[in-house]
Amino acid sequence: MSVVKIDNLCWRYPAFVGKMNPWAVDGVSLSIQKGEFFGITGPSGAGKTTICRTIMGLIPHEARVPPNMVSQHLRGSVEVMGRLVGGVDSEANVVDGVPRGKFLGRPVRPPMAGMVFQDPENQFLTMSLLYEVAFGLQLLGLEAEEIDERVREALDMVGLGHLWEEAENIHPADLSGGQKQRVAIASFLAMRPSLLILDEPTSDLDPIGKSEVIATVRRLKEDHDLTVILVEQDPEILFDFCDRIALVCNGKVDLVAEPEVFYSEFEFLNARGATTFEVSRIAYGARVCGDNEVPKSIVEACTVLTEVAGQPTDDLVSSNSDVVIAVEDLWYQYDDGTVALLGANLVLRRGETMGLLGNNGSGKTTLAKILAGLYAPWKGACRVLGEDVFQRGVRRNLPMKVGYVFQNPDHQIFTRRVYDEVEYGLKCIGVKREEIESRVVEALQRVGLAELADEDPLFLGKGQKQRLAVAAVLAMRPEVIIVDEPTTGQDYRMVTSIMALLEDLHEAGGTVLIITHDMTLVANYCDRVTVLRDGRTVFQGTSRELFSSPELLEAAQLRAPQAITLSCELRKERPDFPLLLNEREWVEALTRRRSKVALGGR
Amino acid sequence: MSQANILDAPAHGKGRKWVRTFLLSMPIDSPLAGLHAITKFVMVLGVSFALLRMFSASRPDPVGCIILLGMAVVLLWLSGVIRWLFRSFLVMMYPMLLSLFLVWIVFNPAPGNRVLFSRQMYSGLINVGISIALIALVGAILGYYLYTKQLLWGIVGGLAAAFVISQSGLNFTWTLASVPFGEPLTLVVSDWTVYIAATKVLGYSAMVLLTFLLILTTRDIEMIGALRKVPRMPYAICLFSSLGLRSLSIAVIDFSTIRQAQVARGVNVHKKNFLAKVKDVAYLSVPLIANMMRRSTEISDALSARGYEMGANPTIYREVKPFHLVDWLLILGTTVLVVGVLAGGLNITEVVLGLVSRLGA
Numbered sequence: 001m002s003v004v005k006i007d008n009l010c011w012r013y014p015a016f017v018g019k020m021n022p023w024a025v026d027g028v029s030l031s032i033q034k035g036e037f038f039g040i041t042g043p044s045g046a047g048k049t050t051i052c053r054t055i056m057g058l059i060p061h062e063a064r065v066p067p068n069m070v071s072q073h074l075r076g077s078v079e080v081m082g083r084l085v086g087g088v089d090s091e092a093n094v095v096d097g098v099p100r101g102k103f104l105g106r107p108v109r110p111p112m113a114g115m116v117f118q119d120p121e122n123q124f125l126t127m128s129l130l131y132e133v134a135f136g137l138q139l140l141g142l143e144a145e146e147i148d149e150r151v152r153e154a155l156d157m158v159g160l161g162h163l164w165e166e167a168e169n170i171h172p173a174d175l176s177g178g179q180k181q182r183v184a185i186a187s188f189l190a191m192r193p194s195l196l197i198l199d200e201p202t203s204d205l206d207p208i209g210k211s212e213v214i215a216t217v218r219r220l221k222e223d224h225d226l227t228v229i230l231v232e233q234d235p236e237i238l239f240d241f242c243d244r245i246a247l248v249c250n251g252k253v254d255l256v257a258e259p260e261v262f263y264s265e266f267e268f269l270n271a272r273g274a275t276t277f278e279v280s281r282i283a284y285g286a287r288v289c290g291d292n293e294v295p296k297s298i299v300e301a302c303t304v305l306t307e308v309a310g311q312p313t314d315d316l317v318s319s320n321s322d323v324v325i326a327v328e329d330l331w332y333q334y335d336d337g338t339v340a341l342l343g344a345n346l347v348l349r350r351g352e353t354m355g356l357l358g359n360n361g362s363g364k365t366t367l368a369k370i371l372a373g374l375y376a377p378w379k380g381a382c383r384v385l386g387e388d389v390f391q392r393g394v395r396r397n398l399p400m401k402v403g404y405v406f407q408n409p410d411h412q413i414f415t416r417r418v419y420d421e422v423e424y425g426l427k428c429i430g431v432k433r434e435e436i437e438s439r440v441v442e443a444l445q446r447v448g449l450a451e452l453a454d455e456d457p458l459f460l461g462k463g464q465k466q467r468l469a470v471a472a473v474l475a476m477r478p479e480v481i482i483v484d485e486p487t488t489g490q491d492y493r494m495v496t497s498i499m500a501l502l503e504d505l506h507e508a509g510g511t512v513l514i515i516t517h518d519m520t521l522v523a524n525y526c527d528r529v530t531v532l533r534d535g536r537t538v539f540q541g542t543s544r545e546l547f548s549s550p551e552l553l554e555a556a557q558l559r560a561p562q563a564i565t566l567s568c569e570l571r572k573e574r575p576d577f578p579l580l581l582n583e584r585e586w587v588e589a590l591t592r593r594r595s596k597v598a599l600g601g602r
Numbered sequence: 603m604s605q606a607n608i609l610d611a612p613a614h615g616k617g618r619k620w621v622r623t624f625l626l627s628m629p630i631d632s633p634l635a636g637l638h639a640i641t642k643f644v645m646v647l648g649v650s651f652a653l654l655r656m657f658s659a660s661r662p663d664p665v666g667c668i669i670l671l672g673m674a675v676v677l678l679w680l681s682g683v684i685r686w687l688f689r690s691f692l693v694m695m696y697p698m699l700l701s702l703f704l705v706w707i708v709f710n711p712a713p714g715n716r717v718l719f720s721r722q723m724y725s726g727l728i729n730v731g732i733s734i735a736l737i738a739l740v741g742a743i744l745g746y747y748l749y750t751k752q753l754l755w756g757i758v759g760g761l762a763a764a765f766v767i768s769q770s771g772l773n774f775t776w777t778l779a780s781v782p783f784g785e786p787l788t789l790v791v792s793d794w795t796v797y798i799a800a801t802k803v804l805g806y807s808a809m810v811l812l813t814f815l816l817i818l819t820t821r822d823i824e825m826i827g828a829l830r831k832v833p834r835m836p837y838a839i840c841l842f843s844s845l846g847l848r849s850l851s852i853a854v855i856d857f858s859t860i861r862q863a864q865v866a867r868g869v870n871v872h873k874k875n876f877l878a879k880v881k882d883v884a885y886l887s888v889p890l891i892a893n894m895m896r897r898s899t900e901i902s903d904a905l906s907a908r909g910y911e912m913g914a915n916p917t918i919y920r921e922v923k924p925f926h927l928v929d930w931l932l933i934l935g936t937t938v939l940v941v942g943v944l945a946g947g948l949n950i951t952e953v954v955l956g957l958v959s960r961l962g963a
Contacts, residue, residue, distance in 0.1 A: 053903075056906075056907065058903050062902060062903060110909040115907045117903070117907070121897075122900040122901070122904065123900065123903075123904035123907070125905065126822055126823065126848070127622055127822045127848055127851060128821070130920075131919070131921070134919050135916075136908040136909055138918070139910055139914055139916045140909065141916065143917060144919050144920065147917075147919050168823075168920075169630055171621075171622040173851075187908070191908075191909070372866055373865075374866060396870050396871060399865065399867065400871055403866070404863075404866040406863050406866070408859075410889060410893055411859045411860050411889055412860070412866075412867075413888065413889055413892070414889060415888060428868040428869045428872075429871050430872055458888075472867065473866075476867075476868065
């Protein structure tokens with residue numbers, strides 16, 4: 001029996017000015033079975049979220065469509081559990097002899113269906129974690145004892161059981177990004193819906209937390225006959241947990257298949273901007289195998305990708321290069337008594353790209369904010385460009401030398417024009433008027449936004465906003481750039497473009513500190529890493545050193561990307577096998593081997 | 603800076619000591635956190651009514667105002683929120699109260715028992731002309747601005763020069779015309795106007811502090827709990843009023859991040875005059891409003907995804923708190939005060955003076 005039945009659905013969002021928007025969803029037909037774990041993937045802006053919202057009936061019933069335009073915005077129909085949720089009767093509502101059309105159906109509500117949105121922050125409704133999870137249960141009309149029990153159970157399921165005691169006093173906004181997403185999921189799990197829709201709910205979670213949460217949902221599905229729709233980018237998650245996966249691109253469903261078949265269509269997926277397995281990209285990039293035989297898992301790759309040659313070398317900045325940032329045994333305490341740093345160490349040399357890693361709440365952002373002069377340290381030693389950050393005067397001038405790109409670009413856009421936005425910081429630090437224009441134009445060109453100079457930044461896409469934020473910092477020509485979580489919640493193409501930008505900076509001799517839990521980013525671009533755990537530095541060294549030690553990774557609660565896991569796996573059998581960190585190194589080693597074989601054969 | 607730090611303190615580890623309220627945070631064990639929201643609301647409202655009568659011009663009661671102001675300060679102290687208030691918000695309160703004091707004195711010429719200072723400020727005629735004092739004033743401001751591109755000290759210096767010249771008797775004036783406009787205005791400062799102005803300032807301070815106390819120590823849950831006990835109150839009103847006040851706390855959280863992002867762009871690198879600082883604050887409005895708008899458009903989706911519909915009537919979970927003895931006592935005390943002041947004409951100053959004179963006799 002199909003729980004969700006979408007028939008030739010088309011939808012466009014109402015435009016308030018100018019011409020009509022293009023179709024956001026353009027002729028989608030899907031049928032999702034009872035008890036299925038259904039995955040949806042595809043690039044940003046493809047229409048994944050829109051499809052989910054039509055299943056809930058938020059579209060068209062909550063969208064403000066002008067009454068005379070009804071049939072121009074919706075076509076086709078959506079049924080959930082045999083009930084019409086969205087549809088249109090274009091002959092109805094006749095005014096002056098002209099049918100204006102009428103939306104049919106009613107939105108579905110809990111406990112029938114629930115939907116966890118992408119951004120947890122915007123779906124919180126209360127000032128307390130406890131009431132956040134309880135809110136839906138109160139609306140269901142449950143009694144206090146049952147609510148207690150269900151809230152507790154839901155928090156346990158998402159791994160937040162330890163917060164139960166204090167749940168009433170915790171403001172959801174004070175939780176870390178990963179915890180917020182867990183709370184959002186818990187508030188729907190508690191309602192025990194028959195259909196659960198998860199719209200990229202784990203983008204802020206570290207890889208380990210991510211599979212934990214999805215595994216919980218999967219287990220629930222087995223126990224309670226739940227139907228789950230999961231929108232996700234990560235192929236490992238989709239492959240491990242989904243029964244079928246749909247690829248959505250440009251408002252159309254291009255492919256629906258079981259995971260094994262789905263990820264074998266490597267070229268097809270790649271051309272449409274879907275994220276594919278790293279091992280598939282390696283094998284395909286080195287032309288070890290054809291399109292339909294790409295390996296998808298470590299086990300498969302172990303049999304195919306075995307013949308490599310040469311040892312990768314680290315292109316490290318020499319230790320003679322001058323030290324730009326030196327932190328030794330640094331402590332920091334918030335005003336309410338929370339100690340966020342308890343002895344952090346960090347050494348950053350000129351020209352290096354360093355990754356600052358650590359689990360949620362380990363003090364990464366706090367340390368970075370001290371380095372940018374935004375917080376005053378408590379005790380210890382901290383010198384940036386030779387100057388003592390403990391002095392107020394030094395901190396005041398730090399923004400000229402240390403640029404800080406915040407995680408959420410919405411927090412750092414102060415003007416209504418792209419050009420003005422870049423100009424703003426330059427005016428603040430008193431750059432001469434003659435120089436401003438050339439600097440702004442140069443910075444915008446570097447991030448590829450030169451043509452949008454007159455646009456309103458508030459209407460840019462998320463990726464563009466983030467690049468604008470980077471441009472605004474670049475134009476100030478800081479000696480060090482700190483970037484906070486640049487890749488969370490972005491699709492493969494955007495991640496690649498941000499990485500390319502960081503790589504450019506590095507090549508130009510810039511010193512970059514990246515706060516991240518994206519291990520692929522670290523393996524690809526960071527020369528060195530500093531790992532924090534609970535406010536202490538637990539590791540300083542090269543990325544290769546970090547990834548060569550599984551014990552270290554485990555202790556720091558990190559998970560290596562596929563490329564590294566694969567080389568570690570092969571090294572178990574053959575200790576002389578090189579530790580290849582990323583796609584580039586793998587492809588190089590594989591091609592080198594092949595040309596050697598070709599030469600030898602001649 | 604450090605005032606902003608508490609706002610984004612991470613929430614890890616056990617033993618949290620602070621909890622967020624509509625505005626900023628309070629210690630979890632604060633005595634006011636234990637009071638019922640209705641008690642707090644009734645107290646603030648009742649005391650404010652009493653204060654309005656206490657600083658009326660006919661029978662001012664400065665001693666009463668001082669006692670209530672003291673009570674407000676003690677409560678703020680007990681609740682542990684006084685630090686934040688004094689650091690951030692009172693900066694705006696001092697100039698406000700000073701201007702209130704001056705305005706009261708200027709516009710209420712009452713002779714009282716002893717006139718301390720009397721001077722005609724405005725004769726009812728507008729003189730169109732030129733005087734040495736005026737030239738000095740304009741010259742000082744313009745000159746200072748041209749040299750330094752700043753205004754404040756130019757204005758202060760110019761006013762001082764104009765005052766000195768006009769007092770010295772050397773203020774030669776060429777009047778071209780006199781146009782009658784408005785009423786003549788005389789500044790009279792007597793013992794009575796100072797007395798009333800001081801009482802008013804004390805009373806208003808107490809009112810402002812009490813209002814701050816209310817939003818600094820109340821959370822959305824308490825408010826919903828209190829409103830839901832009101833008979834026939836529609837749930838929609840409870841929900842949307844609490845969502846509204848909650849957005850205040852979200853704005854405070856956004857503000858601290860946005861302000862940091864602004865500092866990171868170098869706004870504090872150079873010393874700035876007052877006007878430039880005001881302009882910096884104006885820049886904050888773009889991201890603040892953009893974030894608020896985004897949230898408010900998504901909140902209706904979030905509500906319906908949880909199953910909220912107009913006319914919904916959810917069950918009560920833990921939000922309704924019991925009334926304790928202390929709540930009843932405080933409400934009783936407030937009622938006694940309000941009835942005493944408004945109906946019984948209680949005036950603590952007169953009572954105290956009466957006692958003093960009886961003791962003297």
